[in-house]
Amino acid sequence: MDALKSEIAAAAARVVVEEGLEYGPAKRRALKQMGLPSRTQLPGNDEVEQAVREYIRLFCADTQPAELAALRRLALSWMERMAAFRPYLGGAVWHGTATRLSDIYIQLFCDDSKSAEIALIDHKADYEPRTVRGFHGESVEALSLSSVSRELGMAIGVHLLVYDLDDLRGALKPDAHGRPPRGDIAAVRRLVQESLP
16 A cells, blocks of 8 residues: 555656646546546655655756745745735745746735735735635635746746734644744745855
8 A cells, every 4th residue: 555655646746846736636636647546545745745855856956946946036025025914935835845837825924814915906916816725724815816937937826825813823833844834034035045056
C-alpha cells in the first residue's frame, strides 16, 4: 500500500508542478491517470509536498528558484498594499515549492471583512469575491484577482483569504514538521532578500 501511495504522490507531484493544480485535485487526477478506483487511499499532503520537492529537484532545478523568487516578490508587493490587514503568505509560495504556474495565497486578518474589499477598490484592483475552504476546513471569503508579474511575463492568480482577527491566534501554530505554516511581511521580506544574487 505504501508503494502505491508513493506512486500516486509522484504522479500528483508531476501534475502540481507541470499544470499548477492544488494538491487535492492533483491527487484525484493522478488516480484517474493511473486507472485506479476513486476509493483508493490517497497519500497525505505531506507526502505530495515531498514528491513535489523531489520532482522540482530532478526536473526544474535550473528554473524553479528564479520563478519562486519572482512569485515571492509579487506576493510581498500585495502584502505591502494590504499591510493594514495583517497579511500572511501561505501555500507553495511560502513553503518554497511554487513554480510559475502556482497561485499566491495571502491570508488577511481583519476586524471588518468588508474593509479589505474596500481597500482593493481603492487600489483599483479588479477582483472576484468567492468562498473557499479555510485552513481549518471552514468557509472563508476570498478576494481573487490576477496580477501581472513582469519578471515572469505572465499573469498570476492572487487570492486574499479574509479571516477574522481572532483567527490569527491559531494560524501561527507550527505544522507537524515544526515549520511556521505562513509568514508575515517581515518573514517574506527576509526570503526575498535571501534570493537576491
